[in-house]
Amino acid sequence: MRVLSLAYVIALGAGIGLASAHYAVAHRPVVGLVKIGAWQTWPSSGGRDIDPYMRAYLARGVHLPLGAGEGVELVAEADDTGQELDGRCRYRIAGTTPPTRAWTLTVNDLEGRVFGPPVSRTGFTDQEIVRDESGMIAIVAASAVQPGNWLPLPGNRRFALRLRLYDTPLSGQAGELRPDMLPRISRVDCG
Amino acid sequence: MIATPMTADPAQDAPPPPPKAGATGRRGGPLSRLGPLTRLGGALRGWLLATLAGLVLAGIVHIVTILLIPRLSESDAASAYLLLGATGRTELVTGPGRGLAELRDADPAVATAACSYDLSGGPMRIVARTGPVPLGLTLHRRGGGVLYAVTDRAAIRGVIEFILLTEEQLAERLTRDGDGQAVRELRIVSDTLEGLVVARALAQRPSDRADAEASAASVECGLAE
Incomplete structure (x- = not known):
């Protein structure tokens, strides 16, 4: 009886403990996450005071996070209404970008890799984009060719957008970002 | 247990x-x-x-x-890029055909170069010269956490230079500093012996790519003495 209950305790402890630890760091952890509209960021990932979950997540792969003071990385896996980003749909990414020396916006798979061919363009930098008279950006993301700033999407797969702000006064203060300072992501239609 | x-x-x-x-x-x-x-x-x-x-x-x-x-973990960046920097300079990790582990979450517009450091042999001197493209320099300690991050905007007369050392090496250097002499070098204390010096240069236009790669791969990381 004693041996049985001891085995039960150990099995329960090791099973739930290891499974929950794996689940907690298999993807970017929920701990330390800041949501700004459709965008997500982890402000403490680039400092000395990185939290243990982010540290464990980053150590499981070849990651070199942007340092606090170097830049801010924002990830969007869903549009403004909370619907997952889908490569079959057409999206409008429009609005302003926070004050920053340079920024890039890229299309990635859910693991953070860029799509290879046939997706010809992986993203835009602030120097490559055509702005309207008011200085706002307007990008159309779709798998079919679009007029204006066209960001190609991978046909029938889910994707994520990454906005990286380099050398911004908001480095290390990503919590100060507000939704109206970032581009909005709205679904236009789905093919 | x-x-x-x-x-x-x-x-x-x-x-x-x-x-x-x-x-x-x-x-x-x-x-x-x-x-x-x-x-x-x-x-x-x-x-x-x-x-x-x-x-x-x-x-x-x-x-x-x-x-x-x-x-x-043996699949982290510090292990993957352990052998880089033996030449005393950062080496590119992005770009095709280098036989290195793929850097995850990498920005395709950025040239990333790394140099592995080990302070057991003594303090390191890191020197970066600014170029025509935005450059960021970070210290990633082994086991996670960014020790220090600086961009080329903080460069003095086009140069970012600092000494990377441990707490004991700092104490030793402080006793060696002469009285009344101003210390001009920037000293960054690392609480781990090993880590990576990472240089990232942004190519805002495709034509800046060569400049970005040259800029990222030209950061000196050798022993201070």
Whole structure:
């Protein structure tokens, strides 16, 4: 009886403990996450005071996070209404970008890799984009060719957008970002 | 692991009540009808205690696992790029055909170069010269965490230069500093012996690519003396 209950305790402890630890760091952890509209960021990932979950997540792969003071990385896996980003749909990414020396916006798979061919363009930098008279950006993301700033999407797969702000006064203060300072992501239609 | 006997104790203590209750039930006449029920109650109590102990143990295993992953991981950036920088300069990790582990979450517009450091041989001197493209310099310690980050905007006369050392090496340097002499070097203290110096240069236009790669791969990282 004693041996049985001891085995039960150990099995329960090791099973739930290891499974929950794996689940907690298999993807970017929920701990330390800041949501700004459709965008997500982890402000403490680039400092000395990185939290243990982010540290464990980053150590499981070849990651070199942007340092606090170097830049801010924002990830969007869903549009403004909370619907997952889908490569079959057409999206409008429009609005302003926070004050920053340079920024890039890229299309990635859910693991953070860029799509290879046939997706010809992986993203835009602030120097490559055509702005309207008011200085706002307007990008159309779709798998079919679009007029204006066209960001190609991978046909029938889910994707994520990454906005990286380099050398911004908001480095290390990503919590100060507000939704109206970032581009909005709205679904236009789905093919 | 240490916790196993501790948390297992209540569970080990728990089972005894049922046999006792069962024994009295068997001996006393009227109590014999209560026997199976009492025994069931005891077993249930034992099971609840064992489950509770199991959950406590699960919490400990969870925390220990999370804390051990960065120490034991061999698939992190510091391990993947351990051999880079032997030439005294950062080496590119992005771009095709380098035979290195792929950098995850890499920005396709950025040229990234790294140099592995080990302070057991003495302090390191890191020197970066600014170029035509935005350059960022970060220190990633082994096991996670960015020690220090600086961009080319902080460069003085086009140069970013600092000494990377441990607490003991800093104490030694402080005793060597002459009295009344201003120390002009920037000293960054690392709490780990190993890590990576990472240089990132942004190519804002495709035509800046060559400049970005040259800029990222030209950061000096050699021994300070």
